Amino acid sequence: MPPIPDHTVPRRRWGIGVLLGSGILVSFLDRINLSAAAPQLQRELGIGPVEMGFLFSAFYWPYAALQIPLGLSVDRLGVTRIGRWGALLWTAASAVTSLAGGFAGIFAARALLGIAEAPSLPVVSKATGYWFPRRERARATAMFDAAAKFSSVIGVPMVAFVVVRFGWRWGFVTTSAISFVYFVAFCLLYRDPSADRGLSRAEHEYILSGGAAAEGQPAASAAGMLGFLLRQPKIWGLAIGFGAYGYSFYLFLNWLPEYLVSMSGMSVIRSAGYAAIPWAFATATDLLVGGWLVDALIARGADESRVRKSVLVAGMLVGLAVVGATRTANPAWATLWISVSLGGLAAAAPVGWSLPSLIAPKGGVGSVGGIMNFAVNSTGIAAPVVTGLIVKLTHSFTDAFLVAAAILLLGALAFVFLLGRVEVMADPPSGAAG
Secondary structure, three states: OOOOOHHHOOOHHHHHHHHHHHHHHHHHHHHHHHHHHHHHHHHHHOOOHHHHHHHHHHOHHHHHHOHHHHHHHHHHHOHHHHHHHHHHHHHHHHHHHOOOOOHHHHHHHHHHHHHHHOOHHHHHHHHHHHHOOHHHHHHHHHHHHHHHHHHHHHHHHHHHHHHHHHOHHHHHHHHHHHHHHHHHHHHHHOOOHHHOOOOOHHHHHHHHHOOOOOOOOOOOOHHHHHHHHHOOHHHHHHHHHHHHHHHHHHHHHHHHHHHHHHHHOOOHHHHHHHHHHHHHHHHHHHHHHHHHHHHHHHHOOOOHHHHHHHHHHHHHHHHHHHHHHHHOOOHHHHHHHHHHHHHHHHHHHHHHHHHHHHHOOOOOHHHHHHHHHHHHHHHHHHHHHHHHHHHHHHOOOHHHHHHHHHHHHHHHHHHHHOOOOOOOOOOOOHHHHO
């Protein structure tokens, strides 16, 4: 059956998309505030690169560990309930960081933030599957993934300004206040499509007829669903491939301002300006390539699976441009190479984040998203620590960037040989329901 033209139906779903994207932007402001505050915090507390690497990673230990159980919980308890509690808790966690008195206090506060934000991406991924047909899924996913990149465009300079003007503690107070505003907005505005009184019947039918993920709980038990998914090569390809993406993403998210300061001796404010450039470029490629181009090609009749996999693999390979930054000591050229690398990764990212809602069996979007996000954030644990160790031993970021490139190549191979076609998986066998 030919697709129903979307110009004939209302567009409430895009308002929900903006809300979800705003939530990811705000949650990432709470993640990157430590990165922007790091140079001043290191000076005031006498923290070296290894200790700073552990502080960067503190968020990801509980965040990664909770991805699978919270993905299962999102499938069982729903987007609305888990989304509200998560936003409230991460607001409190960021505020607590401003009260920390030293390394141990900051580490504990960042770990608390990791617990609070753990359900954020499974929630948004599942909600996107509910609210958007498959032919719009790339653009919808690009909205929230681009928001993650754009958080560094506005967040690093904003927090750096607050830190320089008022001190590092006020950087955390600022992002906590913004998070509270989002919590209130989510409580007031978000409902699943079947419970949203503002959603017209015509738009709801359009969403459902386009292949939106079915609402409701999975037929299999939580343990049965998880066991079934972990036996699928497709899931392992997704986890290994996107885990490799996560390593480079979190390396840049945490270390880019410090890298620019260390290589050139520029000020915190100036380094924040340079650091915003790659993230701005990444935001553009995320929306234009990973979002608009993918949906446009599919709408013109191109094979959906081939388009998504091609952009996914090509983006990972373009990410290897990070090697170029190892061949220069000029911050402008280094910024250019990192911009190309992040641009490639950002183009691939919306495809990756849309995969749980495109391949999961009924009721399993949160579970697939949890597995994928566990892999991504396990490398989020490793990247800051490994980078800090390499910098301490070599007094350079060169080897750290080469390690990231090797991991990206491994991830591209996993996408090619393990992921298979981008299509809905069969439901778990009835025996898994016990």
